[in-house]
Each structure stands twice: as C-alpha cells, then as structure tokens.
Amino acid sequence: MTAEDAEDRHEADADERADERIAELEAAITTLQGQLGRLRSERVALANDLDEAQRQLRRVYTSSTWRAGRLAIGGPARLARAVRGNPRARELVRRLRSRGASPSVSTARRALPAVAADIVVTQRPEARSAYESALSRAAFSGTATGIVMAVSTTDLDEGRGDLYTAIGLGRALEELGYEVIYRAPDRWYDPPAGTDVFVAMLAERTAMVDPLRLPGGVTRLAWARNLTKVWSTSGTLPFYDGVLCSSRATLRSLQRVYDGPMALLRIAVDDQLFRAQGHTRGDLVVATVNAWGRERRLHRTLRELDVDFPLALFGQQRGTGADLAAHARGPISFFALPALYSQAALVLDDVQDVNVAHGNVNARIFESLACGALPIANAAGGLHEVGLEAVPVADGAKSLADVIARFREHPAARDHLVAQLQDVVLRRHTYRARAASFHEFLTERVGRRDGTSVQVTDRPAVVGFFPDYRATNPYQDMLYRRAHAHHLVAVPTDDPAELARSPAMADRRLAVHVHWTATVLGPASSRGDAQARCDRFLAGLDAVKERGGSVLWTVHNTMPHECRYPAVEERLRAGLVERCDLVHVMCPETADLLPETVRLPPDRTVVVGHGSYVDVYPNVVTPSQARLELGVPPDAAVLLFLGGIRPYKGLDELLDAFAVVSRERGDLRLLVAGAPGRFHEAEQLVARCEAHPAVLTHTATVPDTELQTYLNACDAVVLPHRTVLNSGGLQLAWSFGRPVIARRAGCLTGQVAEPAGRLFDGQDELRTALRAIDQLRTGAARRASYERAVAYPYTAMSEEFCALVSKLVTEVP
Incomplete structure (x- = not known):
C-alpha cells in the first residue's frame, strides 16, 4: 500500500467515523425535539389550567358580593375540599406530581388559586362619602383662598x-380655612372664578400642566411627588411661582433648573381613613401594587421565590406572568385598603425604577403602618429622611424570603417594630401635618394669605428654544448646561409668540433661540403653504420683539437637508437674520458658506464652536469587548459609518470606494449603524450594505448606551456627507479617541488635520484615504483625536455661549 493509498484509506476511515457521529447526533437531535415538543404541549396545558383558574377567580371578583365590598376567601381546608371535589384540579395535582413536584410546596400553591388565610375586604362607606363630598365643590365662595388641584x-x-x-391634602387644607376644587385635564385651563392658587401634581408626558396656559393673577405651584427627571426636563418649572418636592x-x-421658592412636601397618610379596623391579624403577606402591562420589580422578585407563605396580590396584574396568577386577587378599592392592611402581617412595597434614585417614599408605607401592618420596602432611599429607616428593606429574592420568614416566626418583634414606626407616622406624616407645611410655604415663601403672588423682580431670564430636538440630539442640553450659572433658564417652545404673550412672562426677560429651521417649512404641503408658514413664523418673532424680547439664531447648516422649497427657505433665513439680535455660528467661515441671499451682520455674529461629547455618553467598553460583541475580527481594520441613513450623507460613495479597497485588503471591514430614512434611496443603500460580506449592518437607531460599542470597535469614523456645515459626528468620533475620514466641506475643512483625520474630495481621494487606514490606527492618531476633544469640552462651549446670551438679555431694554 502506497503512502497515498494509506492516506486515502485513513481519510475514508475518518469520513466513515464522521458519518457515524453525524448520524448519532441527528438521532439525538430528533429525540430532543420530540421531548421539547412534549414539554411545550405540557406547558400549554398547564397554562390553560391556570387560565381556567383565573377565570373562576374573575367570576368571584365580578359577583354581587364582591361589588358590595365584601369578599371571603377560604383557607387550606376549604381549598382541600375544593380540590377533592374538582376533577380538573385533581388532574392538575396529578400532573404536577408526575413532573416531580409536590402540590404541598410552592409549585402547587402557585398553580392553585388559594391563600392559607381568610381575607375580609370591606369598604368604609363613610370615608368614601367624605371623599365624594370633597369632590362635590364646584365654585369658590370668595371668602377664602381658593385652591385648584390639577388631577388625572x-x-x-x-x-x-x-x-x-390630592383629596387627602385638600381635606386637611379645608380644616385650615381654605377652599379646594379638583379639576381633571379637560378643565385644567378653565379654573373657576376665585381661583387664587393652582397646584400641578402630574409629570406624565401625556398629562402635564402647561403653566403658560393658566390665566394671570393665579399663583402657580408645582408639586413634584415623583418622576423627578420628567419634571426637570419638561421646561415648565421656571413658570411656576413655587415648587414643592417629595424628597x-x-x-x-x-x-438646578429652578431658582424660585422651594420646599419639601412629602406624600402622607389620611389618618381619618387609614387606621386599624379591629380585624384579627394573621400571618398574611399582601401587595397592592398595580402592573399596567409592564412587570414591576416586586413581581420579578416574587417569581424567583418559593412562596411557602400565604400571599395575596391585589391590584391590576397585567404583565406579571402566569406563575403569579394563583395569588392574584384583582383590583381593590382605595376605601377597602384599611381593612386589608388591618388583617395583613406584612405589606410588600414597590418603588418604581424611575423613582428609586430620588427617594420618593410611597404612600403605601405610611398607610400600612397607620393600620398596624409592617411594610417591607424594596428600596431604602428616602426612608431615613422621614424617620422610618427601621422599615425592613429587601432588594432581592433571598433577602425578601429572609425578612418574611423572620417576622412570621417572631410576630412579637414585628408588633414591637410596628408600634415604633406607627408612632412616627401618626405624629409626623399625616395630611394635617402636610397642610400646615403647605400653608407656611404659601404664606411665607410664595405669597400672602389671599393667594396673591409675591413679585420677584430678579427672576432668571427665559431662553425659549425652538425646535426641541433633545430626545434625539444632546446638543441643546449641552449648550444650555451653564445657563443656571448665568441666571438663565432654557425651556422648549413650539410657538415663540405664544410664549411671549403668556401671563407667566409678564415680569420676565425673554430671548427666543431658533435652532434648526427645517421644522418650520418641513410640514408644508405646497409652495403656497410653505410661504404662509414662513410668514407666520416671522410674524411670531416680530411679536417677541414688540414685547421687548430678543431673538437668536444658531446656524446649524447652510440649508436644511432634503429642502423642498429652497427659495422660501432662503427668504425665511434672510427674515430671521433681519430680526436677530445675535447670530451664533460654529466656525468663522460660516458667513461665506451660506447662500448669497442670507448675509450675516458682522457686528451681531459671534463664533462659539461645537463642544465635545466627552462624559456625555458612557465609555467603558474596551475595543476587544466591542469587537467581540459585534462579531468583528480582533485584527481587522474597521471603518464606521454612524447615524441615520439618508441620501445626503454620501453612504453610496463610501460603499463604492469600499468595494474597491476591500478587494485589495481582506482585513478591511465597514460598520454601518443607523436607522434608514424614509427614502427609496435608503432602502437601496441598506440592500447594498447587507449584500457585501465585509459590511456589518445595524439598521436601527443606536441607543446612547451602545454608541460606545460601535465607536470603540472601529479604527476610524467616515464622514462622507455631500452637504455639511458643522458636524457633531466629528466631535463624537474625537470624544472616543477615533480619527476621521471626512469630506473637504463646510467647517470641517479648517478643523480636520492629520494625525486626527484625513480629508477627501471625490472618489479617488476617498479610496486613497481608505487605503491609508493603517496611519489612522496608530496610538498617536488616537491620542491626537482625543486631545482635540478635551481641548474644548461642552461645558466650555456652554459657558461661552450662556455668557453672551446673559449679556444680551441684560442690555435689551
């Protein structure tokens, strides 16, 4: 046998063994697929059983007994009898046992709808009548300070x-001599005659009071009970006469965003409603947390527990998962909570994720303690501020199980702790105490007893900026970061003229700051419509000027991208310049790059460059981690095109050049990350990207937290934009220490230089720049890029710009 024959025989034997192994694996896969199918069928059957159990419970909840306000759920003996008498339940237990589970442990408790305790839930009709009476007031008498509470x-x-x-606080305020009316959103802006004080309580994007729409002569108060971030970014706070905070x-x-009177006004308890009801207190654990389609942290924790204790979950339970369905007891009336808490040993609290960092304590903590139940919190923030630092905190499944077990085993210790905490609540955290604080704030910090506002003569000047792009672009937040230090507040506005006419602006200096003009003409349906929109916008700026306001314009681009009515756009920009007290450009060459019809006045034009994004976005992912996550070879030369895919950005030219250069070097890769615009060309570009084996495509908006992954995975960022004036992408690349390959256009011509980047113009120069990628992969190139970024941080940009605006509004008569 020759060596070649031996080698062939060896290969044949190896092939035969491989074929046998493949056959074994295929048989194993078939077996596993069959098992998986059976498990799926069993899971569906179990889910159906749980659905049936839920339907049975719903029939109880919708019964006349439940609607009358009283429900009794049997204990374990009644459950056992129900199982014995129900073939479906018996079959469910049998199937659980066949799976190796015992119906006596948590699996069965989750599967069967019962709790090991009697629960009697009874509403307090006299309390409900008191709240209904509070809502019945329709008009003010004119003899007392009238307060309107804006509620959902x-x-x-x-x-x-x-x-x-609102009613809890309002009833206590009425005891002090105030009159209170509660208004839903459809009547917020039509307060009754005699309204002296208006209290805004909601920070929901779809239901938030606009103080600019309230009539003059009314003291406007904001009560930030939760959702602090929404309040801080809404732009509405500067137009309130006072702000109350719950932590x-x-x-x-x-x-940071409000300079006026502020004070603490925490959530509290209506101690006239929430007090022990005289029920026998067992070892029941309850939760009254609503889930409106998104699972709450508490529910996630409970799903990890072996629930070996009597548990009842009241409230809306949408999105909590089938494994908690057996414990669900449905919605419960607010006026039945005292009866529930009077029977519970432990009450599970849940702080919404958005409120954890700000220590906003839930009313549930105060209400359960007032009724003699011990709350278990899942966040400690804020408890020490209210003297309730001894409330047990469990932030995970194990700690929650330990706390529940400890207090169930030692009820005397639980009762002793409750007595101490209850005393704190009833002394310090009732709505009577809050009403006294409200009265003091209103009379001593904000205005007089009759509700008339104190005139503040040195309020910060308002910078009303248009349009508001903060949701997708951090530039405006960066630019106004130092506004507070210069006695300015920046707020978004959709209508500069309406802002100037608002009663809230009667004693305020105003500057309207126009950014991108695309939103003015963008919605136009015809040239005539575009002209009308142009005229209305310029008339609005005239109204601002007539009321003593200033007008500023930041020139972001030479013309809006995809501009459909360039002649009207030029007229709009020329009219804007005529009305401007200050024109802000980001490089000295801007005036020469604009259309001839838009001439910038040198004496009213200032240069403030584009600051970097250092510390704006997270940057903790290493290049090796980023490449591993994206599936990029560790030694590849990687280019990045980042941002929305739109025709003007020149991605087609980049793909043309990349197709040539990638054939010359096999280690070249291109990352394309961004959402395609609504253009036919965008679809074609995406198809080209996905067809090229060396192009990795992510056709969706890149979240802020993931920008670091793409930027740290690349060696250079390519900016092939056909039309460009200023480029945030340039500053973003440098902020991550990445050099750029950019078109020789706009302000970039004077900003990009080696080793922090290369300029190109046309296909030949672009291919040459791509071939020179190794020169941009060096440590020196990255250091030079990052040095360009840290040389002008966004805080320096903001300081320079806000100082100019502050000087402007001070000088305008």
Whole structure:
C-alpha cells in the first residue's frame, strides 16, 4: 500500500467515523425535539389550567358580593375540599406530581388559586362619602383662598393615586380655612372664578400642566411627588411661582433648573381613613401594587421565590406572568385598603425604577403602618429622611424570603417594630401635618394669605428654544448646561409668540433661540403653504420683539437637508437674520458658506464652536469587548459609518470606494449603524450594505448606551456627507479617541488635520484615504483625536455661549 493509498484509506476511515457521529447526533437531535415538543404541549396545558383558574377567580371578583365590598376567601381546608371535589384540579395535582413536584410546596400553591388565610375586604362607606363630598365643590365662595388641584381624574373608581393624595391634602387644607376644587385635564385651563392658587401634581408626558396656559393673577405651584427627571426636563418649572418636592433628592435635582421658592412636601397618610379596623391579624403577606402591562420589580422578585407563605396580590396584574396568577386577587378599592392592611402581617412595597434614585417614599408605607401592618420596602432611599429607616428593606429574592420568614416566626418583634414606626407616622406624616407645611410655604415663601403672588423682580431670564430636538440630539442640553450659572433658564417652545404673550412672562426677560429651521417649512404641503408658514413664523418673532424680547439664531447648516422649497427657505433665513439680535455660528467661515441671499451682520455674529461629547455618553467598553460583541475580527481594520441613513450623507460613495479597497485588503471591514430614512434611496443603500460580506449592518437607531460599542470597535469614523456645515459626528468620533475620514466641506475643512483625520474630495481621494487606514490606527492618531476633544469640552462651549446670551438679555431694554 502506497503512502497515498494509506492516506486515502485513513481519510475514508475518518469520513466513515464522521458519518457515524453525524448520524448519532441527528438521532439525538430528533429525540430532543420530540421531548421539547412534549414539554411545550405540557406547558400549554398547564397554562390553560391556570387560565381556567383565573377565570373562576374573575367570576368571584365580578359577583354581587364582591361589588358590595365584601369578599371571603377560604383557607387550606376549604381549598382541600375544593380540590377533592374538582376533577380538573385533581388532574392538575396529578400532573404536577408526575413532573416531580409536590402540590404541598410552592409549585402547587402557585398553580392553585388559594391563600392559607381568610381575607375580609370591606369598604368604609363613610370615608368614601367624605371623599365624594370633597369632590362635590364646584365654585369658590370668595371668602377664602381658593385652591385648584390639577388631577388625572375626578372618578374615585379609577384607582388613580394622585386623586386620593390630592383629596387627602385638600381635606386637611379645608380644616385650615381654605377652599379646594379638583379639576381633571379637560378643565385644567378653565379654573373657576376665585381661583387664587393652582397646584400641578402630574409629570406624565401625556398629562402635564402647561403653566403658560393658566390665566394671570393665579399663583402657580408645582408639586413634584415623583418622576423627578420628567419634571426637570419638561421646561415648565421656571413658570411656576413655587415648587414643592417629595424628597430632598428631588429638591436638589430641581434646584438646578429652578431658582424660585422651594420646599419639601412629602406624600402622607389620611389618618381619618387609614387606621386599624379591629380585624384579627394573621400571618398574611399582601401587595397592592398595580402592573399596567409592564412587570414591576416586586413581581420579578416574587417569581424567583418559593412562596411557602400565604400571599395575596391585589391590584391590576397585567404583565406579571402566569406563575403569579394563583395569588392574584384583582383590583381593590382605595376605601377597602384599611381593612386589608388591618388583617395583613406584612405589606410588600414597590418603588418604581424611575423613582428609586430620588427617594420618593410611597404612600403605601405610611398607610400600612397607620393600620398596624409592617411594610417591607424594596428600596431604602428616602426612608431615613422621614424617620422610618427601621422599615425592613429587601432588594432581592433571598433577602425578601429572609425578612418574611423572620417576622412570621417572631410576630412579637414585628408588633414591637410596628408600634415604633406607627408612632412616627401618626405624629409626623399625616395630611394635617402636610397642610400646615403647605400653608407656611404659601404664606411665607410664595405669597400672602389671599393667594396673591409675591413679585420677584430678579427672576432668571427665559431662553425659549425652538425646535426641541433633545430626545434625539444632546446638543441643546449641552449648550444650555451653564445657563443656571448665568441666571438663565432654557425651556422648549413650539410657538415663540405664544410664549411671549403668556401671563407667566409678564415680569420676565425673554430671548427666543431658533435652532434648526427645517421644522418650520418641513410640514408644508405646497409652495403656497410653505410661504404662509414662513410668514407666520416671522410674524411670531416680530411679536417677541414688540414685547421687548430678543431673538437668536444658531446656524446649524447652510440649508436644511432634503429642502423642498429652497427659495422660501432662503427668504425665511434672510427674515430671521433681519430680526436677530445675535447670530451664533460654529466656525468663522460660516458667513461665506451660506447662500448669497442670507448675509450675516458682522457686528451681531459671534463664533462659539461645537463642544465635545466627552462624559456625555458612557465609555467603558474596551475595543476587544466591542469587537467581540459585534462579531468583528480582533485584527481587522474597521471603518464606521454612524447615524441615520439618508441620501445626503454620501453612504453610496463610501460603499463604492469600499468595494474597491476591500478587494485589495481582506482585513478591511465597514460598520454601518443607523436607522434608514424614509427614502427609496435608503432602502437601496441598506440592500447594498447587507449584500457585501465585509459590511456589518445595524439598521436601527443606536441607543446612547451602545454608541460606545460601535465607536470603540472601529479604527476610524467616515464622514462622507455631500452637504455639511458643522458636524457633531466629528466631535463624537474625537470624544472616543477615533480619527476621521471626512469630506473637504463646510467647517470641517479648517478643523480636520492629520494625525486626527484625513480629508477627501471625490472618489479617488476617498479610496486613497481608505487605503491609508493603517496611519489612522496608530496610538498617536488616537491620542491626537482625543486631545482635540478635551481641548474644548461642552461645558466650555456652554459657558461661552450662556455668557453672551446673559449679556444680551441684560442690555435689551
């Protein structure tokens, strides 16, 4: 046998063994697929059983007994009898046992709808009548200070916490001699005659009071009970006469954007409603946390537990998962909570994720303690501020199980702790105490007893900026970061003229700052419509000027991208310049790059460059981690095209050049990350990207937290934009220490230089720049890029710009 024959025989034997192994694996896969199918069928059957159990429970909840306000759920003996008498339940237990599970442990408790305790839930009709009476006031008498509480609804059966909070405080205020009316959103801006004070309580994007629409002569108060970030970024706070906060962290956060009177006004308890009802207190654990389609942290924790204790989950339970369905007891009336808490040993609290950092304590903590139940919190923030630092905190499944077990085993210790904490609540955290604080704030910090506002003569000047692009572009937040230091507040506005006419601006200096003009003409349906929109916008700026306001314009581009009516756009820009007190450009060459019809006045034009993004976006992912995550070879030469895919950005030219150069070197890769625009060309570009084996494509908007992955995975960022004036992409690349390959256009011509980048013009120069990628992969190139970024941080940009605006509004008569 020759060596070649031996080698052939060896290969044949290896092939035969490989074929046998493949056959074995295929048989194993077939077996596993069959098992998986059976498991799926069994899971579906179990889910159906749980659905049936839920339907049975719903029939109880919708019964006349439940609607009358009283429900009794049997204990373990009644459950056992129900199982024995129900063939479907018996079959479910049998199937659980066949799976190796015992119906006596948590699996069965989750699967069967029962709790090991009797629960009697009874509403307090006299309390409900008191709340209904509070809602019945329709007009002010004119003999007392009239307060309007802006709430989400005036329907007590909708279960909205802001309404119960408002009435709790309002009833206590009426004891002090005030008169209070509660208004739902459809009547917010039509307050009754005699309204002296208007209190905004909601920070929901779809339901938030606009103080500019309120009539003059009314003291406007904002009560930031939660959702601190929404309050701080809404732009509405500067137009309130006072701000009340439910925690010190919220107060500190809002002080950055509000210079007026502020004070603490925490959530509290209506101690006339929430008190022990005389029920026998067992070892029941309850939760009254609503889930409106998104699973709450508490529910995630409970799903990890072996629930070997009596558990009842009240409230809306949408999105909590089938494994908690057996413990669900459905919605519960606010006026039945005292009866529930009077029977519970432990009450599980849940702080929404958006409120954890600001220590906003839930009313549930105060209400359960007032009724003698011990709450278990899942966040400690804010508890020490209210003297309740001894409330047990469990931030995970193990700690929650330990806390529940400890207090169930030692009820005397639980009762002793409750007595101490209850004393704190009833002394310090009732709505009577809050009403006294409100009265002091209103009379001593904001205005007089009759509700008339104190005139503040040195309020910060308002910078109303248009349009608001902060949701997708951090530039405006960066530019106004130092506004507070210069006695300015920046707020978004859709209508500069309406802002100038608002009663809230009567004693305020105003500067309207126009950014991108694309939103003015972009929605136009015809040339005539575009002209009308142009005229209305310029008339609005005239109204600002007539009321003593200033007008500023930041020139972001030579013309809007995809501009459909260039002649009208030029007229709009020329009219804008005529009305401007200050024109802001980002490089000295801007005036020469604009259309001839748009001439910038040198004496009113200032240059403030584009600051870097250092510390704006997270940057902790290493290049090796980033490449591993994206599937990029560790030694590849990687280019990045980042941002929305639109025709003007020149991706087609980049793909043309890349197709040539990638054939010359096999280690070249191109990352394309960004959402395609609504253009036919964009679809074609995406198809080209996906067809090229060396192009890795992510056709979606890149979240802020993931920008670091793409930027740290690349060696250079390519900016092939056909039309460009300024480039945030340039600063973004340098902020991550990445050099650029950019078209020789706009301000970039004077900004990009080796080793921090290379310029090109046309296909030949672009291919040459791509071939020179190794020169941009060096440590020196990265250091030079990062040095360009840190040389002008966004805080320096903001300081320079805000100082100019502050000087402008001070000089305008």
